[in-house]
Amino acid sequence: MIQSVTCILFLLGLLLPDQLLATTNRMITLTVPESVLSQALDKSLPIAIDTDSSTLSGAITIVKISNLQLQDKGLSCRIALKGDDMHLNTEIGGHSIKLKVGSLQLGLQCNAVLRFDPSKQLLYVKPVITDLQASSTAAQGDINAMLMAFLNNREFPVKMKQMEPLIAETSGKTINISMNIVDIHTQQGTLQFDILPQIQCSGHGAKKK
Numbered sequence: 001m002i003q004s005v006t007c008i009l010f011l012l013g014l015l016l017p018d019q020l021l022a023t024t025n026r027m028i029t030l031t032v033p034e035s036v037l038s039q040a041l042d043k044s045l046p047i048a049i050d051t052d053s054s055t056l057s058g059a060i061t062i063v064k065i066s067n068l069q070l071q072d073k074g075l076s077c078r079i080a081l082k083g084d085d086m087h088l089n090t091e092i093g094g095h096s097i098k099l100k101v102g103s104l105q106l107g108l109q110c111n112a113v114l115r116f117d118p119s120k121q122l123l124y125v126k127p128v129i130t131d132l133q134a135s136s137t138a139a140q141g142d143i144n145a146m147l148m149a150f151l152n153n154r155e156f157p158v159k160m161k162q163m164e165p166l167i168a169e170t171s172g173k174t175i176n177i178s179m180n181i182v183d184i185h186t187q188q189g190t191l192q193f194d195i196l197p198q199i200q201c202s203g204h205g206a207k208k209k
Contacts, residue, residue: 061084182194
C-alpha cells in the first residue's frame, strides 16, 4: 500500500539515537514517538493506494492524516482521501458494466491493527472504518458500500527495506553490524521496532557473533 513511508520510518532511527535501548537478549528496541511519526507521515503525503479490485477502479490518494493516536495493539486516525477517474464495475443480466463515478472526496475515521511478517519483511496494516463521509456525483449508497468493501478489514502490505549496516574498522579488523527487524508493534503513544543485530568480523583473529 504505502512503500514511500517505510524509508521515512527507518530514517527516524538515525534521527533518534537516544531511543535505541538494548535488552538482555541482544534485542534492540527503536521507539518512535507518536508526534514524530505524525510529522513523518505528513511529509510523505500524498500517498497512493493500490486499487487492485474487481469492483472498483481509479486513482485513490491519501491527502491528509490527522488525529493520529497510537495505542496498545493498534492505532486510530482520521484520513482524507481523494479519488480521480473512479469507476464501479458491476454485472447486470450477465453483462459486465463499468459505471463512471468521476472524482470524489472522502473523510473517514478508522482504527487499524498492525501485523509484521519478519520472513517477508512486510508490515500489514488492516483498517477498520468506524465512520465514512463521501461526496461524489454518483449514488451515495453505492459509493459507501463499494468503498467499505474495498477498504474495510483488508490488509495493506508495506514493504520494509533493509536497514543499512553499521561498519567500523579497528585493530586490523572490520566489524559489520547488520540490523534485522523481527517485529513492529504499537504501544501507548509510540511505534516500536524490535531489531536483532548480527555482528560479523573480518580480518586477523576475527570472530562472528
